[in-house]
Amino acid sequence: MAQPMKLSFTQDVTETSPAKREAVGALRITADGRKFRYAKAGAAAISAGSLGMAPAAVAVHQNLAATPAAVGDRVLSLTVGAAAVAENAYEDGYLQVADAAGKGRQCRILSNTACAAGGTVVLTLAEPLRVALTTASKVSLVPSPWGGVAASATEENLPVGVAPCDVPAGHYFFAQTGGVACCLAAGTAPVGSMLVPGATAGSVTAMNASLDTDQPVAGVAFAAAFTDGHCQPCFLTLD
Structure with a gap:
């Protein structure tokens, strides 16, 4: 379920923090x-x-073949192209479905594991999938504009x-x-x-x-x- 807009914050607009205190994009x-x-x-x-x-999107992290996932799943694995993924590089970014089953849907990413180029990244989503994904589904990893x-x-x-x-x-x-x-x-x-x-x-x-x-x-x-x-x-x- 989508969260309401936040009204109170732990960091001032003139402060910086080495640690994350809010959702990126809040x-x-x-x-x-x-x-x-x-x-x-x-x-x-x-x-x-x-x-x-x-930030620009990583081209080889776009239009990837999805790993099958069921409605309600919040943890997904995905094999990426020839570019490594750093831990939480897609935190508060989005998993978007570009084609086939689930086309037009997106989910916010809470966290991701690191993986080498051509490896498998594990994504934890902020909300469960509403439509099942199949091997025909094409998905993309999209960074937050503010990350x-x-x-x-x-x-x-x-x-x-x-x-x-x-x-x-x-x-x-x-x-x-x-x-x-x-x-x-x-x-x-x-x-x-x-x-x-x-x-x-x-x-x-x-x-x-x-x-x-x-x-x-x-x-x-x-x-x-x-x-x-x-x-x-x-x-x-x-x-």
Whole structure:
């Protein structure tokens, strides 16, 4: 059964933690309406004001032949492709069914074992399967957008929130996704400009209508025009 949105939290929005205290992706709304998602930094630290980007899926962990599983099962095994799986790499991510029996369904992953390339990973799901899986079913391992966040310069990737404080590598933090935020600016942007990820890692920049049609919008320039390289006010619209 799906859990209700959480209303109380053990970690402040300006704190980081080496240990997980909330479900990755948990939505938090402050009294002034700002929105945050619980996230985990990837292999590199993230500076305050930097826009974080979602991790990419592992291609050889997609569209895999399922191991048969019955309705109600919460522990499944799955043989992966030619890339190893680290322990809990897919924690709070998703098992999605791409084709055949169960197509269109997904379940949140609580934990996973480690395995070598071509090995078998054991998944523990947050909720039981509602549809049986067969050997014809094709399933994919999809990481949480907020698990392994990086201040990436891959502009076409999915932006997932701005770090409100300096975040050490591998630490958990609340990434801001909505409302007034302080963001690293790339280039100049007048008030009211739609903002997209910039070429400088962790930055936002004004959308160029002729060049940026393939980039996701992260927010709107707010209150003051941008100065290149400064952290500027913006209104985030990711949530």
